[in-house]
Amino acid sequence: MPGKSELDLAALDRIRKHELAELRARTPRSRNYFSRSRLAMPDGVPCSWMASFYPGMEIVADRGKGAYFTDIDGNRYLDMSQCDLSMSCGFGPDIIANAVSERFRNGSHFLLPTEDALAVCQLLTERFAMPAWRFTLSASSANLEAIRIARVFTGRDKVLSFGGKYHGHIDETLTVASPTGLVTDQKGLPRDIVNRTVEIPFNDIVAVKEALETRGIACVIAEPVMTNIGVIYPEDGYLNELRALTRITGTLLVIDETHTQVAHYGGFTRRWALEPDILTLGKSLGGGLPFGAYGMTEQIKDALERNAEPRVKYCQAIALGGTTYGNAINMAAARAALSEVLTEEAYRRVGKLGDALADGICSALRKFDLPWTTQRLGNRSGLFLSATQPRNAAEAQGALSKPFNLAQRAFMANRGIWEPIYIHGPSLSFAHEFKEVLTYLAAFDEWIALIVKNDTVRTS
Numbered sequence: 401m402p403g404k405s406e407l408d409l410a411a412l413d414r415i416r417k418h419e420l421a422e423l424r425a426r427t428p429r430s431r432n433y434f435s436r437s438r439l440a441m442p443d444g445v446p447c448s449w450m451a452s453f454y455p456g457m458e459i460v461a462d463r464g465k466g467a468y469f470t471d472i473d474g475n476r477y478l479d480m481s482q483c484d485l486s487m488s489c490g491f492g493p494d495i496i497a498n499a500v501s502e503r504f505r506n507g508s509h510f511l512l513p514t515e516d517a518l519a520v521c522q523l524l525t526e527r528f529a530m531p532a533w534r535f536t537l538s539a540s541s542a543n544l545e546a547i548r549i550a551r552v553f554t555g556r557d558k559v560l561s562f563g564g565k566y567h568g569h570i571d572e573t574l575t576v577a578s579p580t581g582l583v584t585d586q587k588g589l590p591r592d593i594v595n596r597t598v599e600i601p602f603n604d605i606v607a608v609k610e611a612l613e614t615r616g617i618a619c620v621i622a623e624p625v626m627t628n629i630g631v632i633y634p635e636d637g638y639l640n641e642l643r644a645l646t647r648i649t650g651t652l653l654v655i656d657e658t659h660t661q662v663a664h665y666g667g668f669t670r671r672w673a674l675e676p677d678i679l680t681l682g683k684s685l686g687g688g689l690p691f692g693a694y695g696m697t698e699q700i701k702d703a704l705e706r707n708a709e710p711r712v713k714y715c716q717a718i719a720l721g722g723t724t725y726g727n728a729i730n731m732a733a734a735r736a737a738l739s740e741v742l743t744e745e746a747y748r749r750v751g752k753l754g755d756a757l758a759d760g761i762c763s764a765l766r767k768f769d770l771p772w773t774t775q776r777l778g779n780r781s782g783l784f785l786s787a788t789q790p791r792n793a794a795e796a797q798g799a800l801s802k803p804f805n806l807a808q809r810a811f812m813a814n815r816g817i818w819e820p821i822y823i824h825g826p827s828l829s830f831a832h833e834f835k836e837v838l839t840y841l842a843a844f845d846e847w848i849a850l851i852v853k854n855d856t857v858r859t860s
């Protein structure tokens with residue numbers, strides 16, 4: 401049964417190098433830019449991810465419209481990544497562009513609420529059923545504030561998360577369980593952060609019970625379906641048991657729907673009637689501008705109001721807020737996005753396209769006799785190099801291959817398709833249509849044919 405271990409890494413590397421050489425030949429202006437930008441920014445980019453996500457692919461973006469963007473050499477790409485699901489409204493939807501430019505002309509921030517803020521809360525409550533909201537500028541900071549609130553609410557310090565998770569660049573969720581114990585996932589974190597975090601495998605309710613019974617955990621933070629290590633679904637009853645155990649042990653449950661809300665209107669909180677204490681959101685709900693938000697129960701809202709003394713020295717308010725959080729222009733963009741682009745009908749339409757994408761990927765695998773598994777999550781698909789769906793991060797790691805993805809991405813870029821990083825599968829924005837699904841599937845078919853023809857994967 402061909403799986404990750406049957407991949408010929410040397411052959412994949414040869415394909416990748418060949419495709420990268422072709423890509424470089426098509427992007428002379430981008431190369432020229434990088435020769436200058438390396439002097440001004442580490443690795444020539446304004447954010448480290450712009451280099452680390454795309455090794456060997458030095459491309460400078462020029463403009464985007466709908467489902468496509470072009471680079472400064474004039475090459476056009478069908479966007480199957482949406483900047484890690486932060487651009488799911490598509491590039492430059494007119495309705496959001498108009499709302500943003502009008503708001504900007506009339507003042508983009510006042511450090512006071514605007515009428516749009518209340519409208520955004522009402523729109524969010526309609527879909528996610530949380531009664532009250534606060535805003536940040538990223539999902540990372542929404543999660544950070546949720547953790548701080550949980551600490552105050554419970555009087556405990558520790559945060560429990562699940563192997564393979566990503567909840568943003570915050571210390572508490574950047575630790576990982578390793579064979580030698582809990583370690584920091586990246587450099588620059590305080591070493592003792594491992595004493596304030598706990599990581600256990602997803603879908604293991606016994607491990608949840610053991611961890612929560614210590615009564616030392618302030619909150620569990622979880623995606624309802626894991627999305628940062630491929631797509632991993634919870635087993636039947638798992639999330640209900642998790643909710644019950646958090647309640648019994650006085651632990652807060654933070655559900656992070658930053659990614660999953662793109663898959664379904666109201667996310668899985670609505671679909672599965674989850675009852676988080678705090679629901680965190682971000683990315684595409686801001687319509688293409690930086691955005692973060694969290695919904696809370698009445699109880700949490702009361703706690704925030706009780707702990708919100710004015711900002712004076714030695715006060716005991718919860719450490720929340722930021723100078724530009726909840727600003728007028730963000731609220732205008734989110735209002736336009738939620739009311740005009742991210743409608744229930746639009747989610748249904750894009751969900752059907754997502755099914756067609758997953759069906760097409762599945763057909764290509766069958767056509768070439770590859771017994772791999774297709775990922776399915778609303779607007780998003782992808783594949784696992786295994787015959788069964790992983791239940792947790794360890795199994796998913798065994799079914800994902802970075803070298804495979806790097807070669808595929810270089811190949812697809814030369815065919816005008818921009819693929820996501822290896823832990824994510826291709827996804828569709830609200831600007832995609834059926835013809836874009838067909839374009840992607842035609843190139844994907846060509847890719848699978850190539851790797852089978854080159855014996856990159858042994859199928860017998």
Ligand SMILES: Cc1ncc(COP(=O)(O)O)c(C=O)c1O
Pocket residue numbers: 484538539540541543566567568569623628656657658659682683
């Ligand atoms: C589930 C989840 N939560 C939070 C974040 C953090 O989002 P941001 O980088 O916009 O802060 C991410 C980013 O990928 C994410 O996948």
